[in-house]
Amino acid sequence: MAHKAVGIDIGGTGIKGAVVDVESGTLLSKRIKIPTPTGGEPQDIVDTVKDLIEQLGRTEKKEPVGVCFPAVVLKGRTLSAANVAKSWIGLEAEKLFEKNLNRDIHFVNDADAAGYAESIYGAAEKQKGLVIMTTLGTGIGSALIYNGVLVPNAELGHLEIEGVDYETKASFAAKERDNLDWEAWAARLQLYYSTLEKLFHPDLIIVGGGVSKEFEDFLPLIKIDTKIVPATLRNNAGILGAAALASGK
Numbered sequence: 001m002a003h004k005a006v007g008i009d010i011g012g013t014g015i016k017g018a019v020v021d022v023e024s025g026t027l028l029s030k031r032i033k034i035p036t037p038t039g040g041e042p043q044d045i046v047d048t049v050k051d052l053i054e055q056l057g058r059t060e061k062k063e064p065v066g067v068c069f070p071a072v073v074l075k076g077r078t079l080s081a082a083n084v085a086k087s088w089i090g091l092e093a094e095k096l097f098e099k100n101l102n103r104d105i106h107f108v109n110d111a112d113a114a115g116y117a118e119s120i121y122g123a124a125e126k127q128k129g130l131v132i133m134t135t136l137g138t139g140i141g142s143a144l145i146y147n148g149v150l151v152p153n154a155e156l157g158h159l160e161i162e163g164v165d166y167e168t169k170a171s172f173a174a175k176e177r178d179n180l181d182w183e184a185w186a187a188r189l190q191l192y193y194s195t196l197e198k199l200f201h202p203d204l205i206i207v208g209g210g211v212s213k214e215f216e217d218f219l220p221l222i223k224i225d226t227k228i229v230p231a232t233l234r235n236n237a238g239i240l241g242a243a244a245l246a247s248g249k
Contacts, residue, residue, distance in 0.1 A: 004028065005064040006056060007243030008049055009110065012036060012070065012083025012138070015045070016235070017052045019063070020243035025121030027236065029056055040084030042091060046100045053101065065105045066246030067097060068113035068238045070141075072153045076107050083138060106246035109153055111135050113241030114231070115143025116150045118206050120249065121240055122232040129203030132156070132196060133231070136209035140167040140192075144200075150245070161195055172211045186221035197224050206231050 008017040015036055019029040032055050037044035049067065053059060070082040076094025081087075094107035115133030118124050124131045128147060132154075135141035140157025143150065157167035168174060170192045175185040193205060207219060208231030215230035222228060233240060 002064050002247040004062075005066060005243035005247040006053060006058050007113075007239035007241070007246070008052065008065065008067045009113070009238030009242065010036070010045060010049070010067065010069045010084075011110070012040065015048050015052060016239055017049070017056060018236075018239050018243075019056055019058060020240055022244050022247040022249045025117070025233075025240055025244070027239070031236065031239065032056060036084070040081075040088075042085065042087055042093070042096060043100075045084070046097055049097065050101055061103045064243075064246035064248075065101065065103060066108065066113070066242030066244070067105055068108050068110040068242040069093065070110050072155065073107055073109045073112075074153065106242070108242060108245055109141075109143075110238050111141030112143045112150055112152050112154075113245065114141070114208055114233070114237035115145055115206070115241070116245060117233050117237045117241030118208070118231055119145040119148060119150075120244060122237070123206045123229050124204055127204050130200060131204045131206065132200060132202045133206045133208060134196075135231075136170075136172045136189075136207065136211050138173045139171050141209075156196065159192070159195060159199075161191060166192055166195075172209060175211075182217045183221060186218045189218065190222050190224075193222055193224050193226075193228065197226050202226055204229065208233075208237065 018031040071078040131145040133143040142156035144154040170188040205228040
């Protein structure tokens with residue numbers, strides 16, 4: 001296992017990256033962020049990632065590179081696309097990056113990367129059993145980790161509840177769209193998390209996404225038997241998880 005790796009987190013508005021000490025889960029470099037190219041086309045994003053790696057001074061093949069991305073990723077192929085161009089759908093993304101960067105990479109879903117990071121460095125460190133990570137943002141991302149092993153591509157934000165794809169009702173974007181106060185939004189989250197609990201009986205639920213910084217305004221309003229806690233790694237979770245997975249940790 002490599003002790004250092006580069007983690008890259010691709011989002012709809014920004015692309016972030018850093019060099020990571022995968023043993024401790026700390027950044028060994030300054031975190032660099034570059035705006036995501038307008039339109040989010042594959043080649044434009046690949047070129048931006050290449051520029052970011054150059055800025056990190058990691059153009060030689062000394063460390064593994066992990067890249068996380070807002071899509072279902074199956075064997076390096078992107079099967080969906082959130083807040084990026086639809087041309088990503090069905091694309092052999094991992095091969096595209098490897099060809100352009102001239103090195104092996106590990107390509108993974110962004111929520112999976114964040115959840116894995118929380119399981120080894122953050123809120124679920126040393127937690128046994130089933131952990132479900134959710135990210136509340138434009139939609140609801142999710143990750144399943146069982147005894148430290150990632151079960152990839154769990155799209156639990158798309159659970160159908162009350163006849164609808166429930167991320168359209170319970171995401172943070174839905175809170176803003178419907179002008180909900182914390183109590184009204186928490187009522188929707190209550191239904192979502194109680195459904196997760198009923199279906200999966202997890203040992204721990206982690207709530208991430210930018211709004212998790214304000215967890216005191218809504219998490220105490222959610223009443224379930226499962227322990228539910230805020231994420232701890234914040235904006236570095238994707239970087240850390242991508243790097244860890246690339247390194248084999």
